[in-house]
Amino acid sequence: MKPFKNKQKKKITMPLYKLFIILFVTVLLTSVVTFASYKFGLYFGNDKQKSLNKIEEAYKQIDDDYYKDVDDEKLTQGAIDGMIKSLDDPYSEYISSKDTTTYNEEISGDFVGIGAEMEVHKGYVRITSPMKDSPAEKAGIKPLDVVTKVDNQSIKNKSLNEIVSKVRGKEGTTVNLTIKREGKEPFDVQIKRDKIHLTSVDYTKKNDTGIISISKFQNKTTKELKSALKQAKKDNVKHVVLDLRNNPGGLLDEVVTSVNLFVDKGKPVIYLETKGDKPQAVETENDKMAGIDDMDYSVLVNKGSASAAEIFAGALQDYKIADVLGTTTFGKGIGQVHKEFNDSSILKYTNMRWLTPNKSYIHKKGIKPDKTISAPKYEGIEIIDPTKSYELGDKSKEIKSIKIGLDALGYNTSNENETFDAQLENNVKAFQSEHKLEPNGVFTDETTKKFIELLRKKIRAEDKQLDEAIDYIHK
Structure with missing residues (x-):
C-alpha cells in the first residue's frame, strides 16, 4: 500500500464586489426568513405567536364550519370581549364603533x-x-x-x-x-x-360658606371651577366646600389643571406607575389662580368619590390646602388609556396605577377623611323592588331598609331589625292611609313607589351631611 500523502491546498480567489453581493444577499434572505417565521408562527418558542395562531384558527373554523352564517363583526367583538373579561378588571372594556359617539359624549359633557x-x-x-x-x-x-x-x-x-x-x-x-x-x-x-x-360644576352660597359641587371631571371642568371660585370671591365668602360626593372621576388632564388652580407651578399632582417603570410625576404647568389663598377650603367626599375625584381630594389633602371631610372614598387608584381602531371602536384598558403627591397608594383603600361625617342611614338603604311584596312575618334586609326609610319620613320605629313585625305593619297602614292608598299593611307596588318618591324628595331637600360639614367648619 502506498503511504498517504498530504495534498497541497488550493487557494480560491474572487473579485471583492462579488463578495459584497453574496454577503448582502445572505443578510437579506436571513431577514426575510426570520420575518416570515415570526409572521406565520414558525418562530419556535414564541408562545404569544402560538396563542395568536390558535385564536386565528378558532375564528376561521367557526367562520367556515358553523352550521349558520356568522357575523364577522360580532365574532371579532366576542373575541375581544373574552380577552377583556379574562383580565378580571371592571375598568377595562371594548366599545364598539356604534357606541363610541355616546361614550365620547359622556367624556366631553357635550351632545x-x-x-x-x-x-x-x-x-x-x-x-x-x-x-x-x-x-x-x-x-x-x-x-x-x-x-x-x-x-x-x-x-x-x-x-x-x-x-x-x-x-x-x-x-x-x-x-x-x-x-x-x-x-x-x-x-x-x-x-x-x-x-x-352638561356643566360639571355648580355653585351655591349658604350664609358665609360657598358650596362648589363638581359632578365629574370632563372637558371645561377647570374653566367652570375657576368661574365658581371667582363668584365665591365676589360673594366675600370665607370658606368654600368643594363637594365631590358621588363624583365618579373623569379626565386626568382636567383634574390636573383643576388642582393647578390651588397648587403652584412645578408641583406633582400624582405619580403614575406603569409596568416596569418607576413612578413618574405629573406636575402642574401654570401658576396657581390669583387670590386663591384668600379663602379656606374643605373637600367633602363619600364612597361614591372615585378616580379623578380621589386625585383631586388627595392632592389638596397632601398639600394641606383643604381638610377632607365625609367618609372614605371608593379607592380607584388605577388609570386607563384608550386605543382607537380604524373603525372608530375603542379598547379601554388599565395601564397604570397612581400615587398621591406624598406617594401613597389608595387603590382598594380609598382616601381617609380628616374628619368622618356620615350621611343619614336612609340615604344608603337597599333598593326596594315595587314588584315584590313584604308583609307580616317576612324577614329580609329590604325590610330593615323599609323601617329606616319610614322612620326618616316620620313613622317612628322602635327597632331596625329585618323582621316585618306588628309595629311595622301598623306604620305601613298609617303611611298608606295618609297617602290615599289601600291600608292593607302590605308593602308593595304603589306603596313602594310612593315611599321611594318621598325619600328622594327628602334627600334632595335636605342635605344633613353637608350641613354637618358646614357646622364642623365653623367650630
Missing part, C-alpha cells in the same frame, strides 16, 4: 339633543327637568311632562337608552314629541335639536 333629563315612568318616560336655556325649555317642556311618542312612534316599554337615542340626532334637525301633561289632552311639541353642554 346634540333637546336638553332634558328623563326617567322611565309607567312604561313611558317622564321629564324630570328641562335644562336652563335648552331647546326643551324654550319649547315649553315642563317637569313631570310624560313623553308617549317620538316622531309619532310609540315608545311604550322601550328602554331609556333606546328613547334617548331617538330623541338625540343631528344638530339643526327637528324631533316631534307627543306630551301628556296632567289636566290637558295629549299634544305634540316640535323641538329643534342643538348642541348641549
Whole structure:
C-alpha cells in the first residue's frame, strides 16, 4: 500500500464586489426568513405567536364550519370581549364603533339633543327637568311632562337608552314629541335639536360658606371651577366646600389643571406607575389662580368619590390646602388609556396605577377623611323592588331598609331589625292611609313607589351631611 500523502491546498480567489453581493444577499434572505417565521408562527418558542395562531384558527373554523352564517363583526367583538373579561378588571372594556359617539359624549359633557333629563315612568318616560336655556325649555317642556311618542312612534316599554337615542340626532334637525301633561289632552311639541353642554360644576352660597359641587371631571371642568371660585370671591365668602360626593372621576388632564388652580407651578399632582417603570410625576404647568389663598377650603367626599375625584381630594389633602371631610372614598387608584381602531371602536384598558403627591397608594383603600361625617342611614338603604311584596312575618334586609326609610319620613320605629313585625305593619297602614292608598299593611307596588318618591324628595331637600360639614367648619 502506498503511504498517504498530504495534498497541497488550493487557494480560491474572487473579485471583492462579488463578495459584497453574496454577503448582502445572505443578510437579506436571513431577514426575510426570520420575518416570515415570526409572521406565520414558525418562530419556535414564541408562545404569544402560538396563542395568536390558535385564536386565528378558532375564528376561521367557526367562520367556515358553523352550521349558520356568522357575523364577522360580532365574532371579532366576542373575541375581544373574552380577552377583556379574562383580565378580571371592571375598568377595562371594548366599545364598539356604534357606541363610541355616546361614550365620547359622556367624556366631553357635550351632545346634540333637546336638553332634558328623563326617567322611565309607567312604561313611558317622564321629564324630570328641562335644562336652563335648552331647546326643551324654550319649547315649553315642563317637569313631570310624560313623553308617549317620538316622531309619532310609540315608545311604550322601550328602554331609556333606546328613547334617548331617538330623541338625540343631528344638530339643526327637528324631533316631534307627543306630551301628556296632567289636566290637558295629549299634544305634540316640535323641538329643534342643538348642541348641549352638561356643566360639571355648580355653585351655591349658604350664609358665609360657598358650596362648589363638581359632578365629574370632563372637558371645561377647570374653566367652570375657576368661574365658581371667582363668584365665591365676589360673594366675600370665607370658606368654600368643594363637594365631590358621588363624583365618579373623569379626565386626568382636567383634574390636573383643576388642582393647578390651588397648587403652584412645578408641583406633582400624582405619580403614575406603569409596568416596569418607576413612578413618574405629573406636575402642574401654570401658576396657581390669583387670590386663591384668600379663602379656606374643605373637600367633602363619600364612597361614591372615585378616580379623578380621589386625585383631586388627595392632592389638596397632601398639600394641606383643604381638610377632607365625609367618609372614605371608593379607592380607584388605577388609570386607563384608550386605543382607537380604524373603525372608530375603542379598547379601554388599565395601564397604570397612581400615587398621591406624598406617594401613597389608595387603590382598594380609598382616601381617609380628616374628619368622618356620615350621611343619614336612609340615604344608603337597599333598593326596594315595587314588584315584590313584604308583609307580616317576612324577614329580609329590604325590610330593615323599609323601617329606616319610614322612620326618616316620620313613622317612628322602635327597632331596625329585618323582621316585618306588628309595629311595622301598623306604620305601613298609617303611611298608606295618609297617602290615599289601600291600608292593607302590605308593602308593595304603589306603596313602594310612593315611599321611594318621598325619600328622594327628602334627600334632595335636605342635605344633613353637608350641613354637618358646614357646622364642623365653623367650630
